[in-house]
Amino acid sequence: MLRNALILIAFTLLGINADLLGQSPPKAINGHLDLTSWDFSENRSLLLEGEWDFYWKSFRDSIDDSSVKNIAEVPGLWNDIPITNGNSFGYGTYELEIFLPENHPRMAVSIPDMYSAYSFEINGKYFSSDGKIAKNKEAYIPLFNTYTRAIPTRK
Numbered sequence: 001m002l003r004n005a006l007i008l009i010a011f012t013l014l015g016i017n018a019d020l021l022g023q024s025p026p027k028a029i030n031g032h033l034d035l036t037s038w039d040f041s042e043n044r045s046l047l048l049e050g051e052w053d054f055y056w057k058s059f060r061d062s063i064d065d066s067s068v069k070n071i072a073e074v075p076g077l078w079n080d081i082p083i084t085n086g087n088s089f090g091y092g093t094y095e096l097e098i099f100l101p102e103n104h105p106r107m108a109v110s111i112p113d114m115y116s117a118y119s120f121e122i123n124g125k126y127f128s129s130d131g132k133i134a135k136n137k138e139a140y141i142p143l144f145n146t147y148t149r150a151i152p153t154r155k
Contacts, residue, residue, distance in 0.1 A: 053095040060093040
């Protein structure tokens with residue numbers, strides 16, 4: 001069986017918000033979320049929570065494999081991740097690979113308002129951003145916006 005996969009990369013993203021209906025949702029384990037058995041007709045949305053890959057002090061892209069991978073619980077604060085030494089200010093990359101059923105419906109991602117900055121890509125392509133990500137406080141510009149966007153279809 002051919003499986004579809006989405007690679008979500010979010011820089012300084014703290015969580016993704018969606019309504020949860022019915023079926024007990026699967027959680028990400030070690031940076032992977034298997035939705036191949038998820039019934040999208042009965043359960044139209046879910047939180048993308050669980051264990052995401054996390055790369056501290058790295059603006060990693062989908063082809064960069066030089067950073068050290070850590071695991072971060074999402075939703076959660078990164079100052080709870082040992083690699084951050086309790087720092088609440090910094091930068092990093094959250095990454096999640098999602099496996100989808102062959103004939104899944106069109107989908108969207110909802111990103112809640114949070115006073116932060118992020119850049120979000122899906123399958124190596126820009127998806128959305130808010131504020132200005134940076135490696136220092138002087139260049140960093142957080143904003144406070146909510147976004148819901150349709151995920152582009154793969155061709």
